[in-house]
Amino acid sequence: MEKKWYIINTVGGQEVKAKTSILEQVKLKNLENEFGDILIPSERVVEVSRGKKKEKDRTFFPGYIFIQMHLTETSWHVVKNTPKVGGFVGKGKPQAVPEDQVLKVTKQIQDGAKSVSVAVTFSVGESISIIDGPFNGFDAVVEEVSEDKMKLKVTVGIFGRPTSVELNFTQVKNLI
Structure with a gap:
């Protein structure tokens, strides 16, 4: 059969x-x-x-x-x-x-x-919160998303100046 x-x-x-x-x-x-x-x-x-x-x-x-x-x-x-x-x-x-x-x-x-x-639950222009690393507690804006590396390039306001930082997906969370 x-x-x-x-x-x-x-x-x-x-x-x-x-x-x-x-x-x-x-x-x-x-x-x-x-x-x-x-x-x-x-x-x-x-x-x-x-x-x-x-x-x-x-x-x-x-x-x-x-x-x-x-x-x-x-x-x-x-x-x-x-x-x-x-x-x-x-x-x-x-x-x-x-x-x-x-x-x-x-x-x-x-x-x-x-x-x-x-x-990926992050998109360019999205506001996120940093939850790990030296910038823990800072808010940032996503500039680039690298899915293959699981990294984000974000802009953080440090001492009143925008600073570009690269972070792992696990170091941030959405601001929702």
Whole structure:
């Protein structure tokens, strides 16, 4: 029996719960042979907020997961009737995703796993507060953002004169 890839619509932000629910239903109904992998295309990102780094997964396609399965009436009903799942993408009968597109997505997932990207929450012209280092307690204005180095070039008012300083993302926080 040949398993093909399909895309399932899920409740937004509930992709992991939908995957878990599907796996539970498959096991409960003893249909492990009908199903293969279930993918939630995502990448690991570092978000810097209020001067603190936090790693989290960011989904490439929010509200969608990829499922490899042998499509039968029974397997279709298992997926369709699972909590957090809206249904299959496509009109009427679910449409299989071409293998080359699935390969692109899996490559994107693997590339995302190799490199952790940074979700920058700073922008040029924004006022920030310095929370670490010799300028701790000073407010500054962002002049440049270097995502790859995780650094900011900011202007700080020292003794009434604007001074340019380079800081790490973790040394500052937004003034919100």
